Amino acid sequence: MIYALCILLFLLGLYGALVKKNLIKIIISLAMMNHAVNLFFILLAYRKNGIAPIISSQENASMLASTSVDPLPQALVLTSVVIGLGVTALMVALAIRLYHSYGTFDITKIRKLRG
Amino acid sequence: MINFSLLPFFVALPLFSALILNLIEKKPGYAYIVALGTTFLLSVLALLSPIATGTYYVGGYGSFAGITMMMDPFSRIILIMVQVLVFLASWYSIGYMKHYTRKSRYFAFVLLMLAGMNGMILTQDFFNLYVFIEIATLASYVLVAYGGRSYELEASFKYLVLGSISSLFILMGIALLYSQTAALNMVIVAQRLDISHPITWLIIVLFAAGFGLKSALFPFHSWLPDAHSSAPAPISAILSGVLIKSVGIYVILRFFFNIIGPEYAPLVLISWLGAISSLVGVILAMGQHDIKRLLACHSVSQVGYIFIGIGLGSIWGLMGAILHMINHSAFKSLLFLNAGSIEHATGERDFFNMGGLKKRMPWTNITSFIGFSAIGGIPPLNGFWSKLILIYACIHANQLLLALIIATVAIMTLTLFPKIQKYVFLGELPDKYHHVKEVPWSMIAPMLVLSAFCIGLGSIFVVPAWREAILIPAINVLLNGSWFEAISYVP
Numbered sequence: 001m002i003y004a005l006c007i008l009l010f011l012l013g014l015y016g017a018l019v020k021k022n023l024i025k026i027i028i029s030l031a032m033m034n035h036a037v038n039l040f041f042i043l044l045a046y047r048k049n050g051i052a053p054i055i056s057s058q059e060n061a062s063m064l065a066s067t068s069v070d071p072l073p074q075a076l077v078l079t080s081v082v083i084g085l086g087v088t089a090l091m092v093a094l095a096i097r098l099y100h101s102y103g104t105f106d107i108t109k110i111r112k113l114r115g
Numbered sequence: 116m117i118n119f120s121l122l123p124f125f126v127a128l129p130l131f132s133a134l135i136l137n138l139i140e141k142k143p144g145y146a147y148i149v150a151l152g153t154t155f156l157l158s159v160l161a162l163l164s165p166i167a168t169g170t171y172y173v174g175g176y177g178s179f180a181g182i183t184m185m186m187d188p189f190s191r192i193i194l195i196m197v198q199v200l201v202f203l204a205s206w207y208s209i210g211y212m213k214h215y216t217r218k219s220r221y222f223a224f225v226l227l228m229l230a231g232m233n234g235m236i237l238t239q240d241f242f243n244l245y246v247f248i249e250i251a252t253l254a255s256y257v258l259v260a261y262g263g264r265s266y267e268l269e270a271s272f273k274y275l276v277l278g279s280i281s282s283l284f285i286l287m288g289i290a291l292l293y294s295q296t297a298a299l300n301m302v303i304v305a306q307r308l309d310i311s312h313p314i315t316w317l318i319i320v321l322f323a324a325g326f327g328l329k330s331a332l333f334p335f336h337s338w339l340p341d342a343h344s345s346a347p348a349p350i351s352a353i354l355s356g357v358l359i360k361s362v363g364i365y366v367i368l369r370f371f372f373n374i375i376g377p378e379y380a381p382l383v384l385i386s387w388l389g390a391i392s393s394l395v396g397v398i399l400a401m402g403q404h405d406i407k408r409l410l411a412c413h414s415v416s417q418v419g420y421i422f423i424g425i426g427l428g429s430i431w432g433l434m435g436a437i438l439h440m441i442n443h444s445a446f447k448s449l450l451f452l453n454a455g456s457i458e459h460a461t462g463e464r465d466f467f468n469m470g471g472l473k474k475r476m477p478w479t480n481i482t483s484f485i486g487f488s489a490i491g492g493i494p495p496l497n498g499f500w501s502k503l504i505l506i507y508a509c510i511h512a513n514q515l516l517l518a519l520i521i522a523t524v525a526i527m528t529l530t531l532f533p534k535i536q537k538y539v540f541l542g543e544l545p546d547k548y549h550h551v552k553e554v555p556w557s558m559i560a561p562m563l564v565l566s567a568f569c570i571g572l573g574s575i576f577v578v579p580a581w582r583e584a585i586l587i588p589a590i591n592v593l594l595n596g597s598w599f600e601a602i603s604y605v606p
Contacts, residue, residue, distance in 0.1 A: 010287070017280060026276060033283050041290040073293065076242050080286060083249045087279050090256060094272045101265035112266040 002043060009036035023095045023105045027088065034084040038077045045070035119169030121160060122184045122237055125194070126247075128153055129230035136223040146219035147209055153226060154202035157233075161198040164191060166588060170239075183300065184237040188588035192437065193236050193365050196444050197357045201229045203561040204349035204356075207452055210558035211349055211459055221261060228254035228353070232361045241289045241299045248285070248362055252278050252329075255358055259346045270345035277338045281328035288321035305374045319381065322370055330363020332385075332422060333392035336415045340399065343411035348455020351407060352448035355414045360440050364421055368436075372593040377428045386426020390520045393419030397527045405464045406454040406535060410447065413490075413531070416524055417443045423517055424505050431508035433590045438576055439501035445572055446489040446498060449565035453483040456554045456562070457539060466535050471544030475551045480540045482562040487532035489569040492525050497572040504576065 013036060016029025050069040055061065095105065102110050132153040139145050168187040175181070186194065205225055212218050231251025235244050256278065260271035293299060295314055296307040308315060324335075331339040339359075343351050371380035396416025403409035417439070424436030456479045457472070458464050473480045489496040502525050509518035553559070575581050 010283075014280065017276060023272070030276065030279055030283075033280070037283050037286050037290065040287065041293075044290060044294045072299075073290075079242070079246060083246065086253060087249070087275070087282075090253065091272070091275055091279075094260060094268055094275065097260075097263070097268050098265070098272060101268065110269050110272075112269060 006040040027091045041073050045073040122171040125233040129226040133223040133226040136219045140219045143218040150222035158198040158202045161195045183239045185239050187592050189592040200356050207561040208349045210555045224254045239301045258350045267345045270341040274342035281325045284321045284325035288318050291318050310379045326363050326367045330359045333388045340411040344408040352451040356444040356448035382426045382428045389419040389422025393524045397524050427512050435504035442497040442501045445568040449486040466538040469539045470542040473540040476553045478559045482566045485566040491529040500573040500576045
């Protein structure tokens, strides 16, 4: 169920990125897609009543693996969030420059390139 | 002999040089030395590397827990192609970027893009692949917008939106792969992946859409003509020559042939999408009168050729695809550099407004004649051989319609390029171009090297010893699964 909601968020973002006319709305849609993927990735590692994946003196590695959440997707999503930040910052910077040269955020009016 | 412990240098050295370039921003003279030195050193390293399979374990953690980098005969071809082309493009940039400001920042982005491409060619870890793809493509978005004029910003934004959508498809695919196999190393994923599971088909669809968008396959080709024609000419050469191949086609080949296996991959679909995109690309190119835009549209059709070869999935098809990848990177970047020279000298990109430049720019005239002959498939040059192999592969696989499409597109290409040659170099010289001079030698020399490639690269196929040494091992990697035998070290 929760996975389906993630996919729904992803598809909503995709719809917004492809259909919306405003640059800022496109950027928000793409950020939404990015968050949907991150959320999906982190949910894959979730375990009900799981413990933090920190090894202590009483337990060995196999015990930890059967009770803790998977730490790898968390590390990966951290990287992916930073990449998403970079992409969003670049998009916002481009949107500002586009606004300076065209005077609008409307993508249908920003068309000097044909086809 | 150079051994495989040098593999991380292909990523680390350009990253380090990019940092240095940002520190010496006030002195562009040193920037040229650093950028050219780095790319030249990497080209030499790649050319001297042995034709064998070898791995490097980053941090010494083994292939289960750590990241592994691997070079085999197939990735070696792509690696050499990338290093040599980025070196030539940076050499050309010295003359071309004269009118731009912040040269050292420009070279820093070129080296970041190089680091990203090298990393994704060598890495064996899926998430690492995603990170390197993002490094390479983020640098390319910035470089497309580098001139800062309004149409460049527009092209960059369009490219950025579609590029990040495709990256997110890829990341979703990687998340699903991890959920299916609990591993990210490509070899372990290939061993554990259950082909019959429905999620695997979703992964295949997500990867095909993501990397198809990155390599401008037919339904996703609309961004390419804008992005590749708006960038500065050396960047167009890198984007069309190697970026779409390393980011898109290389990973598709790896994923379909080494990870899920050619018998399960949707190869028929790929070959027909390739056929459609080769037709669409050449028809789009016929309507253009801006040289760079025409070349960019034509890249769509050449990518289509490569995908036809991949889709056949036979030895001949793959040989044609790999050879056409190498050849296309030589002649298309040569032509983009030529277009850049013409634009640099005249300030004009519409070829209907030009004429008579033959006397004024003799070297550009010769190199562009060689480039146009190569792309049109005139027999001794390299383009002829790869198109011949592709047509033969189609007939061999009993796909006569595909062979007909390849031949039709080749004939349409052949009609396209004498037109440019005629309008730009022959005829009367307009009065406004009497001051036009040939571009400096730093721009002519890379074009001459690339023309030599256009003349000589056919020999990789024609000379039997070279074919056995270079092309056949690369095809074996893809078809026979010899990739897995090299990896036995799983702690």
